Amino acid sequence: xxxxxxxxxxxxxxxxxxxxxxxxxxxxxxxxxxxxxxxxxxxxxxxxxxxxxxxxxxxxxxxxxxxxxxxxxxxxxxxxxxxxxxxxxxxxxxxxxxxxxxxxxxxxxxxxxxxxxxxxxxxxxxxxxxxxxxxxxxxxxxxxxxxxxxxxxxxxxxxxxxxxxxxxxxxxxxxxxxxxxxxxxxxxxxxxxxxxxxxxxxxxxxxxxxxxxxxxxxxxxxxxxxxxxxxxxx
Amino acid sequence: xxxxxxxxxxxxxxxxxxxxxxxxxxxxxxxxxxxxxxxxxxxxxxxxxxxxxxxxxxxxxxxxxxxxxxxxxxxxxxxxxxxxxxxxxxxxxxxxxxxxxxxxxxxxxxxxxxxxxxxxxxxxxxxxxxxxxxxxxxxxxxxxxxxxxxxxxxxxxxxxxxxxxxxxxxxxxxxxxxxxxxxxxxxxxxxxxxxxxxxxxxxxxxxxxxxxxxxxxxxxxxxxxxxxxxx
Ligand SMILES: Nc1ncnc2c1ncn2[C@@H]1O[C@H](COP(=O)(O)OP(=O)(O)OP(=O)(O)O)[C@@H](O)[C@H]1O
Ligand SMILES: [Mg+2]
Numbered sequence: 001x002x003x004x005x006x007x008x009x010x011x012x013x014x015x016x017x018x019x020x021x022x023x024x025x026x027x028x029x030x031x032x033x034x035x036x037x038x039x040x041x042x043x044x045x046x047x048x049x050x051x052x053x054x055x056x057x058x059x060x061x062x063x064x065x066x067x068x069x070x071x072x073x074x075x076x077x078x079x080x081x082x083x084x085x086x087x088x089x090x091x092x093x094x095x096x097x098x099x100x101x102x103x104x105x106x107x108x109x110x111x112x113x114x115x116x117x118x119x120x121x122x123x124x125x126x127x128x129x130x131x132x133x134x135x136x137x138x139x140x141x142x143x144x145x146x147x148x149x150x151x152x153x154x155x156x157x158x159x160x161x162x163x164x165x166x167x168x169x170x171x172x173x174x175x176x177x178x179x180x181x182x183x184x185x186x187x188x189x190x191x192x193x194x195x196x197x198x199x200x201x202x203x204x205x206x207x208x209x210x211x212x213x214x215x216x217x218x219x220x221x222x223x224x225x226x227x228x229x230x231x232x233x234x
Numbered sequence: 235x236x237x238x239x240x241x242x243x244x245x246x247x248x249x250x251x252x253x254x255x256x257x258x259x260x261x262x263x264x265x266x267x268x269x270x271x272x273x274x275x276x277x278x279x280x281x282x283x284x285x286x287x288x289x290x291x292x293x294x295x296x297x298x299x300x301x302x303x304x305x306x307x308x309x310x311x312x313x314x315x316x317x318x319x320x321x322x323x324x325x326x327x328x329x330x331x332x333x334x335x336x337x338x339x340x341x342x343x344x345x346x347x348x349x350x351x352x353x354x355x356x357x358x359x360x361x362x363x364x365x366x367x368x369x370x371x372x373x374x375x376x377x378x379x380x381x382x383x384x385x386x387x388x389x390x391x392x393x394x395x396x397x398x399x400x401x402x403x404x405x406x407x408x409x410x411x412x413x414x415x416x417x418x419x420x421x422x423x424x425x426x427x428x429x430x431x432x433x434x435x436x437x438x439x440x441x442x443x444x445x446x447x448x449x450x451x452x453x454x455x456x457x458x459x460x461x462x463x464x465x
Contacts, residue, residue, distance in 0.1 A: 126315075133312035135286050136305070137325055147324075151315045 007205020014206050026210060029187040030218075032100050032174075033167040036107035037115075041160050044112045048119025048159075049145040049152075052127045063120065069113035074106070078173030081106050085177060100185055102177040110170060111163035118162055122155035123148040154226055161219055168215055188214070235298050235379050236411070237261045238283065243292030245278055253278045253435045255292065265402065265412035267422040267443075270432030271464050276415035277309060279432065280382045283413065305373035309384040309415075311365045318360070319344060319353040321368055325376050343371040347401070363394030370398065374405060381405060383414040387421060399425060419459065423447055431455050433464060 014022045051063060083089050085097040085105075096102045126148050134144050149156060171189035178185035180194060188211040195204035237259050244254030253275040260266065260283075268276045281287035282294060284306045314321050322340045331339075344350050347367040352360070357368060366386055373381060383402070387395040395418075402425060406412045416422050422429065426443040431454075439446065439455045450456045458464055 130312060130314070132286070132306075132308055133314075136284065136308075137328060139328060143328055147314075 003201050004205065006202040008209060010202040010206030011209035012206075014203075015210065022207070022210065024183070025186050025188055025191050025207075026214060028100065028185075029168055029189070029211070030214065032103050032187060033107060033164055036104045036111060036167050037160055037164045039104070040108045040112040040115050040163055041156075044114075044116035044163075045119045045149055045156055045159065046145055048116045048121075049123040049148045050141075051116075051120045052123040052148060053141060053144045066113050066116055066120070070117055072110060072113065073172075074110050074170050075172035075176070077106050077109050078176035081109070081173070082176050097177060098179040098181060098185060100178070103174040103185060103187070106173040106177050107167040107170060110173060111167050114166060115159045115163040118159035119152075119156055122152050122159065126152045157222060157226055161222060164218060165215055168211070168218075235296060235303065237297055239293075239295045240283070241293050241295070243282065243294065244290050245282060245287060246290040251435055253282065254290075256437055258430070258437060258440070260413070262411070264427050265406050265414060265425050266428050266430060267426040268413070268415040268430045268432060269417075269419070269422055269458070270438070271458065274432040275435040276432055277384050278435075279430075280306070280384055280413065280415055284382050303376075303379045305376060305378035305381050307366075307369050307373050307381070307383040307386050309388070311369035313357045313360070313365050313368065315356070315358055317354050318349050318357045318368060321357045322372055322375055325372060329376070339375055343375055347371045348397075363390050363397075366390060366394070367398060367401070370401060374410070378410060380411045380413065383412070385415050385417055388417060395421070431458070433458075 013019075051059065051066075081102065082097065084091050085094070085102055086092055087097070096105070127144075130144075130147065130151075134147065139147070169189060171193055174185075174187065175190050175193065178187070178190065180186050180190035186194075188207055192204050192207045192211070195201075195207065238261075240256050240258040242254075243256045243258075245252050256279070268279060270276055278287060282289060284304050285294070286306070314324060316324070319340050322343055323336050326336045326339060344353050347370070349360075349364060349368065352364075357365070360368060370383070370386060373383075386402075387398055390398070399421065402412055402414070412425075414425070416425075423443070426446075428442050429440065429446040430437055431439040431446065431452075433454050439450065439452050441451075446455070447459065450459055454464060
């Protein structure tokens, strides 16, 4: 209990003094995870909608694989990308290992199935509603996908937020491919792991509270944004 | 566009024939009312003519095949989760019409169906009658040569029904071929130039409205018009 009070106090002190290192790693956490969410969403949302709209031979198999990939262990993803990105690996020439881009890449791999699966769920329901009309209007596949994404945007936002929550809280994979290097790849989760290892529970907990606060802040601001829209036009 | 010729047409679902065999010629004119008891195949017939129902046998031939020139209003209206104005602009945005033309058409139709005041409100909040009018205006906004409607006035009160009937008669006068299923025999009498009477997936009787209503030939239609329950 004492540790938790200490942690809260440490968090408060770090925030109130605008601790430079805290700012740096918090911003990096945000930047890495938001970039991953944006890129993953750009792929996963149209893909989810595509699965809702298009009937093809191996559709059920693809959906099963997508759902299975949601349970992909992040540490294993990290390990595989460590091998792929290391100097001697097939993508070694790009020099990405131990950079923020390596962390972004593994986060994309981890959250794309989640975003795709929730997007598929949401657009499938909408498609059942819209099916007859969109067929009757002679729409192309791409027009159907665009319509479902636009009209389902509030549910797709939830999909994006689920991905974001998973990404910003992830530690195993980015530790492996990022290396937790000070001023380069250290983010909130890896810093927490480090401080815990060093035995500085107060600082670790302080960082933990900042992490929770950040995740809440992003969720609330996005919900608030979508609510303003609803009140204005819906 | 016309004539539209259905020959030896059947639709089967799960091994059961739900429509056909049907031979039918539809020419210029109308409005045509499709009547018949529940499950007699009215919806299926309209969907087949519109080209959105899988055919098991036979053919549907338009003199000049151009699917984009049909429009269809469904038995329960589909409302896009967008504003009323965006529902109306949707079919036009699909064919990349210039923004100015889209806006002009939307403004015209939104006033015509009396929804100008709620133009920027979500269409999902409209009442049943308003939804139906919106669905009809959205179908008409591309200026279709043929308009199919599947019981557009079921669940509507007299006032809404009258507004929709007026709109449909104006549409027909303006040259759109109206083909519509209805349960309401009063409505069928008010709107029909000719009638298709369906029973058990087949066309049991067709003819011009006065003949069909005043001198029905088949016992089934005689019973149906009297309000008897058909076997
Ligand atoms: N996809 C389907 N699978 C199985 N049966 C179907 C399908 N679609 C229609 N049917 C059956 O086909 C028959 C005709 O249906 P249809 O909807 O065309 O009738 P309807 O005259 O429009 O009836 P209602 O007046 O109730 O709207 C019904 O018996 C219905 O159960
Ligand atoms: Mg029907």
